[in-house]
Amino acid sequence: METSYFHSLEEKKRLLARHGFDHWPDEGELLGYLFSLEDKLDAFCGAMGFTMVRDCRGRWCVCRATKQVDGGDSYAP
Structure with a gap:
């Protein structure tokens, strides 16, 4: 039981680190991350x-x- 608990904590730490956090983010940090992710998705889709x-x-x-x-017409290529 203890090993699975500590393993779970380590996995969560790794997940946070992969996304650039060294701690649990607060609301402001999460919003900033989401806005940044949206900008990246928009840029990728546009490209x-x-x-x-x-x-x-x-x-x-x-x-x-x-x-x-x-002439102002729109089409999907």
Whole structure:
């Protein structure tokens, strides 16, 4: 029982370290991390020609980004 408890603690420490934390983050640190992650996802999707949108059920989907052509028309390549 003790070994699984300490093993669990070590796993949590490793998980936090992988995400750049050396302690349990507070609300402000978590929000900063989430905003940074969103910026990274937006940049990655933009570089790959995709965008993220929510469907009618509120779930996130990845779609091809629409392109504007002369005249204001939009299309998905």
